[in-house]
Amino acid sequence: MTSDGRDPADVLARARRDWSPRAGDAERVRRAVGVALASGAGGSSTAGPPRAPTWTARMLVASAIAAASGGAGYWAGRQAGLRDARPVAPGPDIARRAPAPPPIAPPAERPVPEAQPPLVPPAPVASHRGGHTTRRGGESGTPADSSLTVELRALRNTERALRDGNPGLALAFLEELDRQVPHGQLTEERDAAGTLARCARGDHPFGVNLGDEFVRRYPASVYRARVEQACVTTDPAASGDSPVRRSRE
């Protein structure tokens, strides 16, 4: 007991309780880990200490492949997307006020943090626990693997576009994804990304709050907080004005 009557043990117990995860935390992280592993990031994460020199070599190779494929895919998508998105792309104001958001798809491998999209694991390479490295998706994977890879790549590009303050481009990526993989596995992530992009663009469907709609569809979503944050200003009843206009005032 200290001089002011506070018991250190009580303070510690309270802190411990506050820091303990809630039920939803474990399930949310579990889902994110599952998505990352399904995409092949589990074997090439740089988050942990390398255990042997061979791991370093493998990670360098995986990073190089990831950087090349991610960058090329993003550039190609950006060129295509810019053509579609230009008419609806927001002005500089909305770009500036777009918050730097937490990831849409569960973050995983970030071998080059400044250059890599931090969301979806980019690598088409998966290292197995036994140390063997295999390619996923594309020509060698099953159709499910392949479509998941396409989804992950598109979501990664979408997130990047959102971080760049370009929701029009983000929507273009998502539309392209809808054409390529109409019924994918990452429906919640796609829905979250679309909602975020529309909110960032200032869409105001009459009488509809996009954030509320998303929460209604996914009440326990990992992305709920982020969507609510992004969409709070799109409620026409609450604001009566567009975020773009308000930001210029």
Next chain:
Amino acid sequence: MKPVPFNPGDPSEGRRADGPGLPAEAGWSFDDVYNRYFPFVWRCLRGLGIPTIGLDDAAQDVFLVVHRQLGGFRGESSPQTWLYGIARHVASNHQRRERRKQAPLEPLVAEPAHPDPGPHERAEDAEAAAFVESFLAGLDPKKRDLFILAVLEEMTIPEVATTLAIPVNTAYTRLRAVRADFERALGRHKS
């Protein structure tokens, strides 16, 4: 890749993740480790200075490493020792990345600390957590690690000494010092 089963675990089980180590020969699965030690990893990451907004990312990174390295874990150290080493490394990486960012992310929503206690209890818990967090932020890393493991997670001193690769007597000495620091800081708090 060995498939990772997704059996819903009970993440709230056991405040402390103590007990027997992972018998590698018994083939503990990723789910076993996840269900048993998720709370431990989560609290350690908090103690290591990961803000609430970054906990998901950091915990995910820890368990990706766990998934990758589980096959190589032979149980020569305790699971907490192994997991804490990973968590410390991940926390360090996350903090380095955060420092590089121009504009750090703000927490989106301040969620209630815990669903069970009432508002007053939650407020007190949050206040205590904020105090401990600020206390830990002021400690040097050696004392901080020891405080997290020995005081918050209540690991035994020999376990802590093994985890931190220090002599047991050194661990005892540091523990006495850091406890005294904590009580002094608590006495100053709100005085």
